[in-house]
Amino acid sequence: MADRFLIVNADDLGYSPTVNEGIFAAHSDGIVTSASLMVLREDAAPAAEALPEYPDLAVGLHLEAREDLRRQLDLFREMTGRDPTHLDSHKHVHETEPAIGVAAEALADDLRVPLRNRGIRYERRFYGRDAISPAHLRALIEALPPGWTEIGCHPAAGPVPVSSYDTERQIELATLRDPGVKSLLNVSDVQLCSFAQVDSH
Numbered sequence: 001m002a003d004r005f006l007i008v009n010a011d012d013l014g015y016s017p018t019v020n021e022g023i024f025a026a027h028s029d030g031i032v033t034s035a036s037l038m039v040l041r042e043d044a045a046p047a048a049e050a051l052p053e054y055p056d057l058a059v060g061l062h063l064e065a066r067e068d069l070r071r072q073l074d075l076f077r078e079m080t081g082r083d084p085t086h087l088d089s090h091k092h093v094h095e096t097e098p099a100i101g102v103a104a105e106a107l108a109d110d111l112r113v114p115l116r117n118r119g120i121r122y123e124r125r126f127y128g129r130d131a132i133s134p135a136h137l138r139a140l141i142e143a144l145p146p147g148w149t150e151i152g153c154h155p156a157a158g159p160v161p162v163s164s165y166d167t168e169r170q171i172e173l174a175t176l177r178d179p180g181v182k183s184l185l186n187v188s189d190v191q192l193c194s195f196a197q198v199d200s201h
Helices: 017-028 044-053 069-080 090-096 098-111 134-142 166-176 179-187 195-200
Strands: 004-013 034-037 058-063 087-089 121-123 147-153 190-193
Touching: 004 017, 004 058, 004 195, 017 044, 017 166, 034 044, 034 069, 044 069, 058 069, 058 090, 058 195, 069 098, 087 090, 087 098, 090 098, 134 147, 134 166, 134 179
Parallel strands: 004 034, 004 147, 004 190, 034 058, 058 087, 121 147
Antiparallel strands: none
């Protein structure tokens, strides 16, 4: 039985059409199990409308600092018809801005869902042009410690001109769909899970 559990979570669902497409592709053809919806973005509604096509994709709330967090939860519920499976925040502001951190923790407690890097280890090293190759991701997976780990990612299926992390998103998508990465998970003692499965293990 596996003693290492891996969640691969795609941030920024709703950021743009190409990000939406990339996240859904990384889930359908790759190793992404969860995603975080940015409800304040104009492409959040189309992303939410597509979710019934991906019933195994756990969806959380990607909090943004510029609007009340509980209002964002209300928007999430309106768009998806359900509660988020987890919470995280844009650029990890819940870890760098104390007031947002306190509010995010209270929201997670009320919902009884994980908040990024609270209880589940967050692996930050799948990010940046030199750290998103298939070989690097395989090494991260092989080195996972016992227990639960979340690897965050930011795939896109095409250009995202408004993002400073534009080209890298497409590289991430290719890595997340890489056959060698998928094969490693099939033969390792790492169990690929989603945030929706946290309470069942």
